[in-house]
Amino acid sequence: MAEYHHKVLIIGSGPAGYTAAIYTARAGLKPLLISGDEIGGQLTLSAEIENYSGFFPSTSSTELMETMHRQAEKFGVVFINDTIVEVDFHHHPFECVSANHNVFYAQSIIIATGSSAQWLNTPDEKKFRGHGLSVCATCDGFFYRNKDVAVIGGGNAAVEEAIYLTQFARSITLIHRRDKLRADKILQDKLSANSKINFKYNCVVEEILGQDEPTSLTGLKLKNIKTDKNEILNIDGAFVAIGHIPNTAVFRHQLELDNKGYIKTLPDSCATSVKGIFAAGDVKDPLFRQAIIAAGSGAQAAIEAGRFLNQ
Ligand SMILES: Cc1cc2nc3c(=O)[nH]c(=O)nc-3n(C[C@H](O)[C@H](O)[C@H](O)COP(=O)(O)OP(=O)(O)OC[C@H]3O[C@@H](n4cnc5c(N)ncnc54)[C@H](O)[C@@H]3O)c2cc1C
Numbered sequence: 001m002a003e004y005h006h007k008v009l010i011i012g013s014g015p016a017g018y019t020a021a022i023y024t025a026r027a028g029l030k031p032l033l034i035s036g037d038e039i040g041g042q043l044t045l046s047a048e049i050e051n052y053s054g055f056f057p058s059t060s061s062t063e064l065m066e067t068m069h070r071q072a073e074k075f076g077v078v079f080i081n082d083t084i085v086e087v088d089f090h091h092h093p094f095e096c097v098s099a100n101h102n103v104f105y106a107q108s109i110i111i112a113t114g115s116s117a118q119w120l121n122t123p124d125e126k127k128f129r130g131h132g133l134s135v136c137a138t139c140d141g142f143f144y145r146n147k148d149v150a151v152i153g154g155g156n157a158a159v160e161e162a163i164y165l166t167q168f169a170r171s172i173t174l175i176h177r178r179d180k181l182r183a184d185k186i187l188q189d190k191l192s193a194n195s196k197i198n199f200k201y202n203c204v205v206e207e208i209l210g211q212d213e214p215t216s217l218t219g220l221k222l223k224n225i226k227t228d229k230n231e232i233l234n235i236d237g238a239f240v241a242i243g244h245i246p247n248t249a250v251f252r253h254q255l256e257l258d259n260k261g262y263i264k265t266l267p268d269s270c271a272t273s274v275k276g277i278f279a280a281g282d283v284k285d286p287l288f289r290q291a292i293i294a295a296g297s298g299a300q301a302a303i304e305a306g307r308f309l310n311q
Helices: 015-026 061-074 137-144 156-165 185-192 291-310
Strands: 003-011 032-034 078-080 084-088 094-098 103-111 115-117 148-152 171-175 197-200 203-211 216-224 230-234 237-240 244-246 277-279
Touching: 003 015, 003 094, 003 291, 015 032, 015 061, 015 103, 015 291, 032 103, 061 078, 103 291, 137 156, 137 237, 148 156, 156 171, 156 185, 171 203, 203 230, 216 237, 277 291
Parallel strands: 003 032, 003 103, 032 078, 103 277, 148 171, 148 237, 171 197
Antiparallel strands: 084 094, 094 103, 115 244, 203 216, 216 230
């Protein structure tokens, strides 16, 4: 157990956290960054990234995150591999306690803890993540030009993903466990009007089917929960759209959160309901969830933290 005192504490090592670290370090604020369990953040779950400007034609997600780490290190950011489990934002300096019983005191905090996509938790699912199984149509839809894909889910996110995929895919099968969608009517109407979309209602995914070397998804084994019958759906890719959970449990009762648990920030700002605490990236963004947007938000939070400390 150790005690740390820093002007700025950054929680999270995804694109938002690393970018906030680079900016605050270059501003002379000597930040300390706590990485969490997922060093490099969500992007490390993906193999390749094609839409991060400046990395053409593409880069490995691991390499991108390692480059951000090295860049932050060069400017003197202190890194600690630990997870924050308790916070007290009612007193200044703010206090955070970690899983390893370290205590961190900071004048300002940038929260960049991201969100976690919900997966299906079927056997073998992990093997196909990034090899035909995705949680992000904006990120991976482009790889499925003229291919057959499925979207799993029935809410607004699933319908939006399916509509987005009609630009690329030959066919999209929407798989939903209920007998009707939960999405807004206007989205459902748009969906029904598109001839590329097929529906499988009352169905759940029992198994992801595919091959090894190279690992690739080739289909889904579905079960109709009304008839108990199984069916094989042959497809090239599947998009899981059953929701994201923002990593904010530890900040509940300390900061204002929206009804889905995302941290509320002021308009055009990363400032939260507590002065001196800023939120950046997916932890405050239920809408876009893109690495480059998270990085930009990290930069903004860093600038706002600097202004708060210098006022
Ligand atoms: C499979 C997949 C593929 C994707 N592909 C793309 C793509 O091609 N292009 C694109 O732009 N975006 C893509 N995304 C989205 C992108 O990864 C996210 O938008 C981006 O990573 C969000 O960055 P962030 O820094 O806000 O949070 P995250 O990357 O989620 O990082 C959160 C960090 O917080 C840490 N943390 C969480 N809780 C705690 C705690 N209590 N204490 C300390 N640390 C904590 C975690 O360890 C992690 O380091 C993809 C996402 C997934 C899941």
